[in-house]
Amino acid sequence: MADLGRAALVTAFLLLAYASVAGTAAAWHRRRRLAESAQNALLAAFGATAVATVVLLVALGRHDFSFSYVADHTSRELPLGYTLTAFWGGQEGSLLLWLFVLCAYSVLAVLTARRAGRETLAWVVPTLGFVGTFFAFMLTFVASPFASQVAPADGAGLNPSLQNPYMAIHPPMLYLGYVGLTVPFAFAMGALLARRTDERWIVATRRWTLAAWAFLGVGQLLGAHWAYVEIGWGGYYAWDPVENAALMPWLAATAFLHSVMIQEKRGMLKVWNVLLVVLAFCLSLFGTFLTRSGIIQSIHSFTQSSIGPWFLGFICLVTAASLTLVFLRLPLLRAQTRLESLVSREATFLYNNLLLVALALTILWGVVYPLLSEAVTGEASTVSKPYYNFFLHTFGLPLLLLMGIGPLVAWRRASLRALGRTFLWPLGAAVAGGIALLLAGAGSSRVGVIAYTFSIFVLASIALEFARGTSARRALGGVGWAGAFSSLIARNRRRYGGYVVHAAVVLLAIGIAGSSAYQTVREQRLHPGDEMTVAGNRLVFRGFQTTNESNHRAIRANVDVYHGGEYLGRYRPGKNQYFAEDQVSNEVSIRHDLLTGGDLFLIADQVNGDGSVDLKALQKPLVNLIWLAGLVFIGGSLITLWPDAREERRLAERYEGATVRA
Amino acid sequence: MPGKRSPARLIVALSVAAVLAVFLIYTSLAGGTPSLQPSQLRGHDGRVSLVGIVAGRPAGDAHAGGLRFQLRDRHAMTSVPVVYKGTVPDLFKTGREVVVDGKLRNGVFVAVPDTLVTKCPSKYTPKK
Numbered sequence: 001m002a003d004l005g006r007a008a009l010v011t012a013f014l015l016l017a018y019a020s021v022a023g024t025a026a027a028w029h030r031r032r033r034l035a036e037s038a039q040n041a042l043l044a045a046f047g048a049t050a051v052a053t054v055v056l057l058v059a060l061g062r063h064d065f066s067f068s069y070v071a072d073h074t075s076r077e078l079p080l081g082y083t084l085t086a087f088w089g090g091q092e093g094s095l096l097l098w099l100f101v102l103c104a105y106s107v108l109a110v111l112t113a114r115r116a117g118r119e120t121l122a123w124v125v126p127t128l129g130f131v132g133t134f135f136a137f138m139l140t141f142v143a144s145p146f147a148s149q150v151a152p153a154d155g156a157g158l159n160p161s162l163q164n165p166y167m168a169i170h171p172p173m174l175y176l177g178y179v180g181l182t183v184p185f186a187f188a189m190g191a192l193l194a195r196r197t198d199e200r201w202i203v204a205t206r207r208w209t210l211a212a213w214a215f216l217g218v219g220q221l222l223g224a225h226w227a228y229v230e231i232g233w234g235g236y237y238a239w240d241p242v243e244n245a246a247l248m249p250w251l252a253a254t255a256f257l258h259s260v261m262i263q264e265k266r267g268m269l270k271v272w273n274v275l276l277v278v279l280a281f282c283l284s285l286f287g288t289f290l291t292r293s294g295i296i297q298s299i300h301s302f303t304q305s306s307i308g309p310w311f312l313g314f315i316c317l318v319t320a321a322s323l324t325l326v327f328l329r330l331p332l333l334r335a336q337t338r339l340e341s342l343v344s345r346e347a348t349f350l351y352n353n354l355l356l357v358a359l360a361l362t363i364l365w366g367v368v369y370p371l372l373s374e375a376v377t378g379e380a381s382t383v384s385k386p387y388y389n390f391f392l393h394t395f396g397l398p399l400l401l402l403m404g405i406g407p408l409v410a411w412r413r414a415s416l417r418a419l420g421r422t423f424l425w426p427l428g429a430a431v432a433g434g435i436a437l438l439l440a441g442a443g444s445s446r447v448g449v450i451a452y453t454f455s456i457f458v459l460a461s462i463a464l465e466f467a468r469g470t471s472a473r474r475a476l477g478g479v480g481w482a483g484a485f486s487s488l489i490a491r492n493r494r495r496y497g498g499y500v501v502h503a504a505v506v507l508l509a510i511g512i513a514g515s516s517a518y519q520t521v522r523e524q525r526l527h528p529g530d531e532m533t534v535a536g537n538r539l540v541f542r543g544f545q546t547t548n549e550s551n552h553r554a555i556r557a558n559v560d561v562y563h564g565g566e567y568l569g570r571y572r573p574g575k576n577q578y579f580a581e582d583q584v585s586n587e588v589s590i591r592h593d594l595l596t597g598g599d600l601f602l603i604a605d606q607v608n609g610d611g612s613v614d615l616k617a618l619q620k621p622l623v624n625l626i627w628l629a630g631l632v633f634i635g636g637s638l639i640t641l642w643p644d645a646r647e648e649r650r651l652a653e654r655y656e657g658a659t660v661r662a
Numbered sequence: 663m664p665g666k667r668s669p670a671r672l673i674v675a676l677s678v679a680a681v682l683a684v685f686l687i688y689t690s691l692a693g694g695t696p697s698l699q700p701s702q703l704r705g706h707d708g709r710v711s712l713v714g715i716v717a718g719r720p721a722g723d724a725h726a727g728g729l730r731f732q733l734r735d736r737h738a739m740t741s742v743p744v745v746y747k748g749t750v751p752d753l754f755k756t757g758r759e760v761v762v763d764g765k766l767r768n769g770v771f772v773a774v775p776d777t778l779v780t781k782c783p784s785k786y787t788p789k790k
Contacts, residue, residue, distance in 0.1 A: 233749065362686055369690050370697060381694035382711055390689065525725055584752045605749050606725050614725040
C-alpha cells in the first residue's frame, strides 16, 4: 500500500517535471505537439496525485498504523470522521492536499480557460507544472506521507482541538483559497511570457480569482468561528502569525479584484495588477510556509521541520523570477489611459488598493519582525495586538469609508454638484446615526463610534444604489418592483454581487466593533450555590457533573442563567479529559441571543478540587453579525460567480475574433 | 499613449512609501516586546516575552495566590521561577513549550495575567 502511494507520488513528480520542461520548450519554440504532450502530462499528474490521495485515505480508514503518518495522527478510538480528516491534520498530509488541489485546479483551468489565447496557455502549462513540481518534490523526497514503520498497537491520536466538525471544512476551504491563487498567477506569468499583455488573462481567470478569494474568506471566517467555539478564550482572532498568514493573501487578492476592474474598463494599472497577483501568490506560499515551518513563534507552531529552507528557497525563486519577468515586459505594460481626476471611481479604487496593500504589508512586517529584529540586534522582539489594532484602525476605517464613497462617484471625472446630490442621503443617515449612537452611550469607544457611523454611511449608499437601479429599470416599463430588482441583479451580477459583499464586510465591521469595543468580562470563583452577575445576567453555579465518553471524560459545571427574574436556562461549560492523548480541552458554553445578536460566553476556567469553579463570563454584543456576515459574503460571492450568458456573449464578441487572428 | 510621466508622481509615491516604512519601523521598535529564553533574562528589567519549557511540577492556584512553575531554556538547563495568575491553557503541563509575558522581579519572573500561551504541537511522537 505505502509502495503504491510512493510510486504514485514519484510518477506525479516526473509528470509535473516533464510538463514544466517540455511545456517551456514547446512554448519557446512554438511546437504544438510538444505543448499538447506537456498539457497531457499535467492532466495525468492529476490522476497520479489522486491515487496517492486515495491511498492515504484508505490507510487512514483502515487504521493501518504501518503508515507513520496514520500512527502519528490517529488512534483506534478516534471516530471515523476525524480519522479521515486527520488527512490534513499533519504536515505531510497537508502538503499532499496542496498538491492534489493544485492538480485538480490545473486540469480545470487549462481545460476551461481557452479564452486566454493559445500562446498564453502554452506558457500557463509549464508555470503550473513548475509549482506542482516543487510540491511533488517535497512530498517525494523531503516529507513523505507514506513513510512506513513496524505497526504499533495503537496510534498517538489526534490533537483534541482538531476533533471538531470544523476540522472537516476549515482547512480544505483555506487550501482551496491558497492554492486557487496559483491559477491567476500562472495565467499572469503565461501572458507576460507570451507577450500577450492585454487584459485577456484577467478575463480568463476572473472567476478563478474570485473563487479562490471567496474560499479564502469563508475559510478564515470558519476558522474564526472554530476558535470562538472550541479554543474557548472568548475571542475569534488573535493576530497570530498563522491567522495572519491567511489574511495577507486575502487582502492582496481583494486589492487585485478591485484594480482589475480598472484595467478592464480603462486599460490602466497593468503593472500594478501583475504585481498584485504575484504578491497574492507569494503571500499564499508564505502562508503555507509559516503554517508548516514553525519558524515564527505562534500558538499554532508545529514542531521544527525540514521543509522550511526548501519553502523559503522556492518563495525567493518565485519572487525573483516573476519580478524579473515583469521588469523585462515593462515596455509592453504601458497604460492606455491616464487618471483624469482624483475624484473619480477609478481614483477611489486606487486609494482602496493602496490601503489594502499597506495593511497587508504592515501585517507582513509584524509577522516577520521577530526574525528581522533577531537578525539585526541578535535578540528577537515581537509585536502584538496593539500594533495590529493600530494599523487595522488606521487603514481599515478609511477603507470602510471608501466602500461607501466608491459606488457614488462617477467614472473618469465626478462633478461636485453631482457628488453633493448623491451624497446627501447617505451622509445625512450617517450623521443622524452617529448622533443617535452617542446619545445611546456608544461613545465609550471612539473607534467603535467611528466604525458604526461609517457603516451606516456605507449601508445607506448601497441601499441607495439598489433603489436607484431598481427604479431606473422599472422606468423602462413592464415590470413591478420585485421584477425590476431581480433583473437588475441578474443583469449586473458583478456590480450588485460586489455590493452584497460590501454589505457583508460592513456587518463584519459592526460585529467586530461590537464584540471587542463593547464587551464586558467578569471572572469569579464560585462554590455550589454561589452566583455572579455579568451585564445584567445572574449566573448561579449548581455544582459539577461528570460523564464518561468513549475517548474522554467530560466534566461540566452546571450554571443557571437568569435575566431580570426570568430563567434563561442551564448552561454547561466544562472540560474534557482525553485518555489516549492525555490532554485536557476546554468546552465553552454559549448563549446566543438572536434578538440582539449578542452572546453570553461561559468558560469554566479552572476546575478546583474543593468543588468550586473559576467561572469566566463574557457578554459580547453583536458578535453574531460576524457569522451572519459570512453567509452574506457567500451569497454575494455566488452572485458574482454565477455564470452569466449575456456577459459570456459580450466577452466572446470582444475576444474570440482576436484569438482567431492571433 | 499619453505624454511622458512626470517624475513628480513617482517621487510623491516613493516618499509616501518611505514615510510609511519609517513609521512602521518606529512603531514596531517602540511597541515591540523582546522575546527571550530564561538564560537571556539577566539585565532586562522591562516587559519581555519569555519562551521556555515547563520544568518541574507546577504548584499553586492560578486563580488565587498564583501558579508557580519553572521555565527552562529549550536546549539548556538554565531556568527561572515564574509566578502566574489567570487562565491556564489546556495544553499547559510539564515538558510543554510556553510563551508568557512579564517582568523579572528579584529573581522571579512575575507574569502579566492571562498572557500564558502554549505552543501547540500538531504532531505527537507515538507513545512507546
